Amino acid sequence: MATIAILGLSITSSWGNGHATTYRGLVKALARRGHDVVFLERDVPWYASHRDLADPPYCRTHLYADREELDRRFSAIVREADAVIVGSYVPEGVEVGKWALARASGPVAFYDIDTPVTLAKLARGDEEYLTAELIGAYHHYLSFTGGPTLDRLRQLGSPDPVPFYCAVDPDVHHPLDVARDxxxxxxxxxxxxxxxxxxxxxxxxxxxxxxxxxxxxxxxxxxxxxxxxxxxxxxxxxxxxxxxxxxxxxxxxxxxxxxxxxxxxxxxxxxxxxxxxxxxxxxxxxxxxxxxxxxxxxxxxxxxxxxxxxxxxxxxxxxxxxxxxxxxxxxxxxHTADHRAEQLEQLFSLRPAARSENTRHPEPVS
Known part of the structure; x- marks a missing residue:
C-alpha cells in the first residue's frame, strides 16, 4: 500500500467545476486498489457554501485556510507520502507547488485538468498556478491533453509529460431506467x-x-x-x-x-x-x-x-x-477511473495492495 497526497482544487464541492468529479473517481479507484490517499483542499467560501461531499469516504480529506496552516499542519504528511500530486487551479498554486517540492521526499507530479487553458495563460504571462520554472521542477506532468501538446510541454522543460485523460466512475455513471423527458x-x-x-x-x-x-x-x-x-x-x-x-x-x-x-x-x-x-x-x-x-x-x-x-x-x-x-x-x-489509477501506479512504481486496518499513517498537526 502506498500513501498518496493530493493538493487539488476541490473534492468536497462540484459547484462550478469539473475537478471534483474527476478527483472523486480517481481517489475512489486508488482506495479500492489498497492505497491511502490524503486530499488537501483550500477552504474557500464559494465551495464551503456548496459542499455536496464534505467527507469523502475513500480518502482522508483536510481543509486548510492558507499556506501558513498548510505548512504547519501538513508538512509531515507530504514529506512521508510515497507520491505527491499538485493540481491545476489550486489557489496560490505556484507557492503551493514550490512548497510541495521542498517538503516531499518522493516524486511530485503536476496534474493539469486544464492543460490548454494553462498553456494559453502562460503565453499571456499569467502565472496564476504554474510557471515555466515549475514545469521543469515537477517530476511528472499529468496532462489532460495528449497529442502535440505533450511536445509543447517538453519544450517548456517538463522531464516527463504524460497524457492523463479524464475518466469516469462506472459505479456512478451507467444506464438507468428513467423516463426520457x-x-x-x-x-x-x-x-x-x-x-x-x-x-x-x-x-x-x-x-x-x-x-x-x-x-x-x-x-x-x-x-x-x-x-x-x-x-x-x-x-x-x-x-x-x-x-x-x-x-x-x-x-x-x-x-x-x-x-x-x-x-x-x-x-x-x-x-x-x-x-x-x-x-x-x-x-x-x-x-x-x-x-x-x-x-x-x-x-x-x-x-x-x-x-x-x-x-x-x-x-x-x-x-x-x-x-x-x-x-x-x-x-x-x-477510460475508467481504474484505468487512471493503474496508470498512476505504473508512473510512480506503486504496487496495489489490500487495505490493512492496522496501518498507521501520519496525521495533521493540530
Missing amino acids: WRLGYLGTYSPDRQPTLERLLLAPARDLSDARFVVAGPQYPEDTAWPENVSYIWHLPPSEHGAFYCGQDFTLNITRADMRAAGWSPSVRLFEAAACGVPVISDTWDGLADFFEPGREILLAESTAEVVEFLNDIDEAGRQAIGAAARAAVLRS
Whole structure:
C-alpha cells in the first residue's frame, strides 16, 4: 500500500467545476486498489457554501485556510507520502507547488485538468498556478491533453509529460431506467467561449423543433439568457444526479472549451460520463476525437444546427441505442477511473495492495 497526497482544487464541492468529479473517481479507484490517499483542499467560501461531499469516504480529506496552516499542519504528511500530486487551479498554486517540492521526499507530479487553458495563460504571462520554472521542477506532468501538446510541454522543460485523460466512475455513471423527458440536453458551467456553440447546436434546434423538449444544466448562466420556451434550465446538478440527467435524454450534447478544441486530444469528463450512461453523444469536432470514439458509430459529430436537427429527426430508436451502447463500451475499455489509477501506479512504481486496518499513517498537526 502506498500513501498518496493530493493538493487539488476541490473534492468536497462540484459547484462550478469539473475537478471534483474527476478527483472523486480517481481517489475512489486508488482506495479500492489498497492505497491511502490524503486530499488537501483550500477552504474557500464559494465551495464551503456548496459542499455536496464534505467527507469523502475513500480518502482522508483536510481543509486548510492558507499556506501558513498548510505548512504547519501538513508538512509531515507530504514529506512521508510515497507520491505527491499538485493540481491545476489550486489557489496560490505556484507557492503551493514550490512548497510541495521542498517538503516531499518522493516524486511530485503536476496534474493539469486544464492543460490548454494553462498553456494559453502562460503565453499571456499569467502565472496564476504554474510557471515555466515549475514545469521543469515537477517530476511528472499529468496532462489532460495528449497529442502535440505533450511536445509543447517538453519544450517548456517538463522531464516527463504524460497524457492523463479524464475518466469516469462506472459505479456512478451507467444506464438507468428513467423516463426520457428530453430530446437533447447539455450539462456544463456557463463560459462565454462555449455559448455560441450552445446557441447553434441546442438553442437553435430547439426553436426549429418546437414540439420537442430540451434541457440545459449548469451554474453561472447570465440572468438575461434567452431560453426558448421548450428549453428547461437547471441551475445546478450534483454529481449524484448526473447519471439520471443523462439517461433522461434521447441524445446529449458535448461542447468543448475553445482552448481545448484548438489543442485537440482533450476529452472532457462530461463526455465520458454521458457515454458511460449509454446515451448517444452529439459533439462538436476537434483533432484527436477519433482516437477516443469512432465517428458515426460511437459518437455523432455536428457543426451546424441543420446537422443536429437531422440527427434528431432521422435516427430511430434502434440506431440511438446502438450508438449509445458502442460509446459505453469504448469508455469501459479504456477510460475508467481504474484505468487512471493503474496508470498512476505504473508512473510512480506503486504496487496495489489490500487495505490493512492496522496501518498507521501520519496525521495533521493540530
